[in-house]
Amino acid sequence: MTYRPNSKRGRTTVVLMGALIFAAEVAAGILIDHAPMKIRFPLLAKVLDSVRQLELSKKILFLGSSRFGNAVSAEAVTQVLHEANVADGYTVFNAQIGASDPVVMEFETDKLLAAGIRPSMVLVEILPEVLSRRNLWLNFHLGRQFQWPDVWNSLPDVYLAGTLHLAVATRFNAVYTFRSEFQHWALDALKLRFESSTFGGENAQQRAKRAQPADPEVLLKGAKYARKNVRGYQIGGLNARALIRMIERYSKLGTTIVLIAPPVSSPYRAAYGSPVDAAYLAYMHRLGKTYGTYFFDYRHRLADNHFRTPYYTTTDGKLHFSRLLAQEVIVPLIAAGKEGIRSRSVSPSDIPSKPTIEMRTPPDDLTRRGG
Amino acid sequence: MLFHSFPFFVFFPITFVVYWSLTQHRLRMLWLLGASFAFYGSWNPWLLFVVLFSAAFDFLIARRIEASPSPKTRRVLLVVSVCVSLGILAFFKYTNFLLDTAVSTFNVFGFDFRHPAFRIVLPLGISFYTFETISYVMDVYRGRLRAERNFLDYALFIMFFPHLIAGPIVRPKHFLRQVPRLKRFDWNRLEFGARLFLLGLIKKAVIADHMSAIADPVFAAPSDFSTAAVWMAVFCYTTQIYCDFSGYTDMALGIAHAFGFKLPQNFNLPYAACNITDFWRRWHISLSTWLRDYLYIPLGGNRYGTLATYRNLILTMLLGGLWHGAAWSFVFWGFYHGSLLAAHRFFSSRSRSGEGPFKPIRIAFTFLCVCIGWVLFRAQSMTDAWLILHRMFTPADGQMFASAEITIAMAAWSAVLLGHLVSSYLDMHSALRWLPAPVMATGMAVVFLFVQVLMPHSGGAFIYFQF
Numbered sequence: 029m030t031y032r033p034n035s036k037r038g039r040t041t042v043v044l045m046g047a048l049i050f051a052a053e054v055a056a057g058i059l060i061d062h063a064p065m066k067i068r069f070p071l072l073a074k075v076l077d078s079v080r081q082l083e084l085s086k087k088i089l090f091l092g093s094s095r096f097g098n099a100v101s102a103e104a105v106t107q108v109l110h111e112a113n114v115a116d117g118y119t120v121f122n123a124q125i126g127a128s129d130p131v132v133m134e135f136e137t138d139k140l141l142a143a144g145i146r147p148s149m150v151l152v153e154i155l156p157e158v159l160s161r162r163n164l165w166l167n168f169h170l171g172r173q174f175q176w177p178d179v180w181n182s183l184p185d186v187y188l189a190g191t192l193h194l195a196v197a198t199r200f201n202a203v204y205t206f207r208s209e210f211q212h213w214a215l216d217a218l219k220l221r222f223e224s225s226t227f228g229g230e231n232a233q234q235r236a237k238r239a240q241p242a243d244p245e246v247l248l249k250g251a252k253y254a255r256k257n258v259r260g261y262q263i264g265g266l267n268a269r270a271l272i273r274m275i276e277r278y279s280k281l282g283t284t285i286v287l288i289a290p291p292v293s294s295p296y297r298a299a300y301g302s303p304v305d306a307a308y309l310a311y312m313h314r315l316g317k318t319y320g321t322y323f324f325d326y327r328h329r330l331a332d333n334h335f336r337t338p339y340y341t342t343t344d345g346k347l348h349f350s351r352l353l354a355q356e357v358i359v360p361l362i363a364a365g366k367e368g369i370r371s372r373s374v375s376p377s378d379i380p381s382k383p384t385i386e387m388r389t390p391p392d393d394l395t396r397r398g399g
Numbered sequence: 400m401l402f403h404s405f406p407f408f409v410f411f412p413i414t415f416v417v418y419w420s421l422t423q424h425r426l427r428m429l430w431l432l433g434a435s436f437a438f439y440g441s442w443n444p445w446l447l448f449v450v451l452f453s454a455a456f457d458f459l460i461a462r463r464i465e466a467s468p469s470p471k472t473r474r475v476l477l478v479v480s481v482c483v484s485l486g487i488l489a490f491f492k493y494t495n496f497l498l499d500t501a502v503s504t505f506n507v508f509g510f511d512f513r514h515p516a517f518r519i520v521l522p523l524g525i526s527f528y529t530f531e532t533i534s535y536v537m538d539v540y541r542g543r544l545r546a547e548r549n550f551l552d553y554a555l556f557i558m559f560f561p562h563l564i565a566g567p568i569v570r571p572k573h574f575l576r577q578v579p580r581l582k583r584f585d586w587n588r589l590e591f592g593a594r595l596f597l598l599g600l601i602k603k604a605v606i607a608d609h610m611s612a613i614a615d616p617v618f619a620a621p622s623d624f625s626t627a628a629v630w631m632a633v634f635c636y637t638t639q640i641y642c643d644f645s646g647y648t649d650m651a652l653g654i655a656h657a658f659g660f661k662l663p664q665n666f667n668l669p670y671a672a673c674n675i676t677d678f679w680r681r682w683h684i685s686l687s688t689w690l691r692d693y694l695y696i697p698l699g700g701n702r703y704g705t706l707a708t709y710r711n712l713i714l715t716m717l718l719g720g721l722w723h724g725a726a727w728s729f730v731f732w733g734f735y736h737g738s739l740l741a742a743h744r745f746f747s748s749r750s751r752s753g754e755g756p757f758k759p760i761r762i763a764f765t766f767l768c769v770c771i772g773w774v775l776f777r778a779q780s781m782t783d784a785w786l787i788l789h790r791m792f793t794p795a796d797g798q799m800f801a802s803a804e805i806t807i808a809m810a811a812w813s814a815v816l817l818g819h820l821v822s823s824y825l826d827m828h829s830a831l832r833w834l835p836a837p838v839m840a841t842g843m844a845v846v847f848l849f850v851q852v853l854m855p856h857s858g859g860a861f862i863y864f865q866f
Contacts, residue, residue, distance in 0.1 A: 037836045038586030042593060044840035045847075052848050197405060204405075204851040211852060 050200075057202035060209060061175040065139070067213045068206075069172045071125045072136055078121065079145055085119045087145065088358065091136060092153025092290070093128035098340040099290050100124070101350040108354035114362045118148070127168040129158040130271035135173050137274050141281075149284040149361065151353075154271070155292070155327075156300055156308040157257040161265040164257055166191045170198045171205070185266045239343040241333045247293045250338020254292075254299035261304045263311050275319045284361060286322040287312060291330035291349055296338040324357055400441045401861070402596075402650045403604050403854075410438065415657055419584050428555055428578060431658060438560040439523070446522040453487055454557045456480070457532040458550055461539040465546040473540060480536045488529045491521055496725035524564040526722055528557050530689055535571040537693055544572050552578040559660065561651040565644070565861055567665040567685035574660075582659030590839075592656030594831065597846055599649030602642035603861070604854040606811045610639035612855060613804050618777055621787045625797035629790045635808055636777050637770050638815055641669065644683070647861045670769070671819045673761040674747070675739040678769060690719050708744065713737030723776070728784055732775040739768055 066073035079089070090100050102120040109115035123140075125132055133152060140147070157164060166189040170179065179186065179195050186195045197205045215221075278285050300308075312323040329352060334345030341349060400406045414434040421427045440447050460480040467473050489497070494517055502512045535556075538544035547553040556574045557563070617624050617632030624632070645666040655662045665685050672678035679687045695715040701708040713734060720733015771788065778784035790797075800808075821827065831839065 035586050038588075038590040040836035041590045041840045041843070042586060044837060045593070045843045048841060048844035049847055052844065193405075201405070201408075203848050204854065207852045207854055208856060214852075 053200050053202055056206065056210070057199040058176065060198075060202055060206045063206075063209060063213060067209050067216070072132075072139065072172075075123045075125060075136070076139055076143060079123060079140060080143060082119050082121060086117050086148040088118055088120045088149045088151070089140075089147040090120075090122045090124060090151045090153070091128075091133045092124045092151075092288075094124065094126045095155070095290050095339055096122060096124040096153045097126065099346055099349050100353070101346050104347050104350035105354040105358060108351050109359060109362070112355070112359040112363075114359055118362070124153075127165050128153075129163070129165045130154075130267045130274060131163070131165070131169055132173070134270040134274040134277075137277060141277065146281055147278075147283050149286065149358070150278055151286045151288050151357075152271075152274075153290055154287045154312070154323075155289055156261070156304050157254070159263045159268050159271070159308065159311065160258060161185075161188065161262040161268075162260065163189045163266050166266075167194050170194050174198070182266055188265070238336060240336060241342055242293075242336050242338070244332070247332055247335060247338050248295050250293060251295040251299035253338060254296045255301075258300055258304045261307065263307055268311075272315075272319075275315065275321055279319055284322070284365070285319070286324065286357060286361070287315065288353070288357075289323075289325045289327045290339075291326050291328075291334070291341060291345070292339045293332050293335040294328075297327050322357070322361070324353075326353065400438055402647070402654070403600055406441070410434075411654070411657075418658060424579075424581050427582065428551065432551060432555050432558060435555070435558040435560040435563060439558065439563060442523055443520065446520065449487065449491070449522045449525070450528060450558065450563075451554070453484060453528065453532055454554055455550070456483055457536050458547065458553050461536050461546040462548075464536065464540050477536060477540045481533055484529050484533050484536075488525055491519055491525055493725045494519055527566045527568055528563065530568050530686075530693075530722075531557055531571070534568075534689060534693055538571055544575075547571075547575055559655070561654040561660075562662055565647050565651075566683075567648055567651070567663050568689050569662060569685070573663060577660055585659070588656050588659070591828065592653040593843065594828065595649050595653030595656065597653075597843060597850070599646040599651075599653060600850050601846070602646030602649065604646075605850055606814060607639045607643035607646060608855045609807050609853075610635040610642070610811055613800065613808055614639055614777070618779065618783070618787070621778075621783055621790060623798055624790070625799050626790055626793070626795050628797060628799045629787055629795075631800060631805075631808060633770050633774055633787070633791065634812065637670075637766075637773050638808075638811055640773060640776075641666075642811075642815065643861055668819050668822055670766055670815070671762060671823055672765050672769075673758055674765055675736070675743045675768060676747075678765055679736070679740070686719065686722075690715050694718060709741040712740045712744065716740060728775050728778055728781055731781065731784075732772055735772050735775060739772075 060068060064073075065076070079087070088105075090096050090102070092100075100122050102122045105120045106115060106118075109118060109120070123136065125136065128136075130152075163169075163185050166182075166186055170186070170191060171194075174182070176199065179199060183195070186192055194205075203210070275285055309325070312325075315321050316323055326349065330341060330345050330349055334341050334348060336342045336345075400410060414431075418427055418430055418434075421430060436447060439450065457480055460476050464473050464476045464480075467476065498517075505512045535544070535547075535553075539546045547556075552575060555578055556569065556571060559569075559574070562569050614632045614636040617629055618636070621629060648665040652662050652664075663685055665683060667681040667684065669678055669682035672681050695711055698711045698714060699707055700711060714737070716737030717730060717733040720729045720731070720736070723729045723732070774787050774791075775781075775784050778787055834842070
């Protein structure tokens with residue numbers, strides 16, 4: 029039998045193939061929205077598992093990004109609480125998640141509360157750039173937690189952040205974008221376990237690198253990054269809204285909310301510039317006045333030799349900051365809570381160098397019991 | 400912009416739709432040339448000037464050669480053209496290598512010379528388009544081809560984006576006659592192109608990139624790994640380089656078909672070769688035939704006796720090795736293959752060859768020789784190459800791969816072996832033409848989706864982009 033080229037066959041094949049691929053991509057975008065947490069957002073799943081395993085005690089949680097991951101040692105904080113004799117009944121846990129901002133923290137809060145976890149105190153990492161209208165972490169959100177409605181509702185922010193192509197990819201090229209997730213999901217479903225070679229892992233050299241301060245040129249390069257992050261700075265958008273919603277949720281539960289600006293190197297800090305700093309501090313002040321949150325600015329509290337990158341602390345810097353934070357914020361707050369002080373609000377202008385807790389009376393409707 | 404990356408999946412449909420929407424042939428060619436500029440410029444727009452200069456210079460020289468009645472002038476023009484083309488290639492690719500070698504040589508004799516390392520950006524695909532321009536001028540000089548009158552057509556021959564970066568090395572006669580031919584949209588051809596592209600995508604994204612993740616750690620620190628791990632890495636690299644390069648070629652061929660062009664075949668089941676000469680008839684065919692036609696034969700080929708033939712073989716392959724990269728390991732790799740070709744020629748004249756019961760053994764032996772060659776090709780230095788070869792043949796302790804890597808490697812090897820076996824006995828493309836359209840479409844869609852799922856996160860550029 030001789031083969032006769034048939035244009036209709038070619039057309040049907042190509043068009044049908046295109047249609048099937050398109051349909052499968054859209055379906056995959058819907059499917060991934062229903063993936064288990066450990067598949068789509070394993071970092072959060074790991075944090076939730078760890079928090080669930082904590083003893084039934086009053087919990088002090090750190091919510092933040094890898095900056096908190098690098099700067100906060102739960103062990104060091106706990107040790108200070110013991111030294112101050114206020115540790116009784118408290119468990120400190122660093123619930124940081126890499127590439128986190130208030131949008132992720134709100135999502136994390138939802139999951140924590142849904143799991144029945146009610147922290148006594150949350151310390152939330154807030155730097156000026158995370159409040160920017162131009163969301164810097166949207167590329168992560170699109171991959172890790174945003175579902176179809178989230179993408180649709182945040183389209184203006186997605187456009188402003190320059191991540192429209194990624195949003196399109198997560199919804200219309202989902203098979204490729206979420207290939208790792210689908211691989212893990214399939215292996216999980218099939219109960220297949222393969223041990224992977226780990227020729228990497230953190231070795232002594234890398235550990236030493238973590239402890240080593242950065243060269244001044246490296247820190248100077250960080251200034252460029254900070255400037256880029258606050259270009260056209262305007263507080264608002266997804267993050268600002270998420271932060272307020274999160275504060276409101278914790279407030280209703282009576283959780284003490286402490287907003288912390290973690291330490292950054294001096295070139296990084298200087299790169300924010302006065303207008304950005306002024307807007308940021310004013311906003312923190314307003315939050316304190318409105319919702320009774322505490323705010324502590326630790327950006328300037330570590331010397332540059334405590335940084336291994338423009339914003340990641342060295343091992344020494346981590347211990348130093350954790351102890352400072354525990355001594356100057358957590359212990360006094362716990363002590364104040366024990367003494368029954370009911371209200372708090374700190375003006376950033378009142379804490380220029382060393383944060384002290386100044387109690388002011390917030391509006392009556394926002395008054396609630398402290399941690 | 401890689402063929403298997405998101406930007407290309409945006410670039411291609413736009414180029415394709417506009418190309419076929421244009422009704423005038425000249426406009427289509429112009430659009431294709433513009434798209435090729437955009438494709439190449441997406442890496443480094445400044446390097447477009449290098450390609451354009453090289454193309455324009457040889458275009459003009461070829462016209463002068465054709466117009467010149469004096470053989471002497473023609474020869475001088477040819478020499479000038481080849482020198483300029485090779486000079487550009489040497490400057491961009493070999494400056495640091497030549498300086499290093501010169502300085503090392505002087506230092507051996509007690510001088511204390513040093514030279515600053517020049518930061519020269521290597522224009523992508525320079526080795527490929529240099530060979531294309533040289534072959535064009537030589538063909539015109541030999542009277543095998545008329546000098547092209549239209550610069551845009553000639554520029555498209557050099558710049559046509561599917562083959563620009565990593566070949567196949569297109570012969571001017573083959574491509575230039577396709578340019579003025581009116582193109583008609585053909586669904587069957589598009590389907591065939593899509594199938595080729597899909598095959599290339601599987602090879603590159605599913606097999607080669609996974610193999611790279613296994614081979615790379617071993618080639619980076621060979622002394623850390625056991626003999627078994629080193630063998631596994633060598634086999635993985637052998638699989639990787641085939642799937643990477645032939646995958647690129649398949650994709651290039653498929654894309655070219657979508658625009659109504661046909662590029663030459665570059666691979667023909669190379670690991671099924673039963674001797675090293677056969678291997679070079681199946682591996683990177685466009686390069687091996689180029690070397691044969693423009694280097695080996697001009698050197699004298701096999702016309703001046705046995706010893707001269709061996710010399711020509713070794714010299715051709717040695718230069719072929721150097722063409723791949725500016726490092727001694729490539730020179731040794733070329734020398735190794737040249738020596739194997741000479742040895743094969745020596746023994747084949749004394750023994751019976753061809754089909755027979757020993758064919759599988761011959762294939763396995765050829766494969767082993769090729770694998771050893773890849774060690775020289777891939778190792779970061781000659782010291783590393785020696786260390787790897789030493790560990791391959793002397794039992795040594797060290798790290799071994801875990802079950803995930805072993806499973807992936809076995810699956811990839813099986814796929815390549817199966818592909819070679821099936822394709823040896825069956826013309827897959829002809830067989831697939833008989834499948835009903837819905838079955839074919841569903842099959843292709845499912846394969847495409849699976850390919851996406853199986854793509855690793857760290858998928859890299861094609862190996863031959865560096866050449």
